[in-house]
Amino acid sequence: MKRLIILTLTALCVTMAVSAQSSLHIGRLFTQLQGNPDASVTCIRGGALKDYKLNLFYSVVVEDNDGLSGQIEAALAKDARKALDREVQYRGGRLHYAFYVLGKTAEGLNRYILFSGGRRTVLIYLEGRADRSVINSFLKK
């Protein structure tokens, strides 16, 4: 009985650590906003991203909708707390640009969030083997 309790507690701790690592608040948006007339959602997973050394590309774009933009920024703010590295710029009191590096997934994949705010809000989530220099190479000239 004692062995069962110890094993269960150990496994629970590991599960919660993994769960905390992989769950993202922005994740919900990528499914909720599919088909929303004011949003565009793009999902690419697999071989098509090989040249970018990525496994997953998710994006949501919202234009002229303060409500949806606010939801995106609120979700992003929660996930940003877990960021290991960041580049952030505010304009007029609102988040204008952000680049967050998150902790790796359980499979050892790197994770990044990109954000551009304003009248047109763009949120991009990237996951894959690409390191920071690869991401910078197709973001910054």
Next chain:
Amino acid sequence: MDNNNNEKYLHRLIELYFDGMTSLDEERQLRRLLADGRFRSAEAEEARAVMCVAVGLSPTCSRKPRRLPAFGRVAAAAVAAVAVVSAGLYFGSGEKTLPVSKGQECYAYVGTELVRDPEVVMEIMQAQLAEMSEVADDFSRDIENTILTIKYTEQ
């Protein structure tokens, strides 16, 4: 259906699966055929790896179930308890992980319109990355200008 037809059907299902076009029933049939173990083509092995299907679950398998040793029973009970809690965390939290499904996906919703053409979807992705690249460049320039301003101020 004979073995040859089954294998052709299996490859067709694998193709549909990686295109994200299998129904639930077809996916079940695919898992059953992959678990069979008779089909060992490269495509079948890849699908097994992606779908985490273990060979040896064939109904023709004649191994008798063995009773687990005591530690194994304890471990199995612990794993079951964790699985229940994990399911609770996942479904109960309201904050899901990113949608995880095996295989390839390539689609875009532009407003209410669903786009499945991979070329168009890739163009959308590239346009969004280019847009983000411009904003990132502006950010870099602002940082450089700020640093230069500080330098000149200090002189």
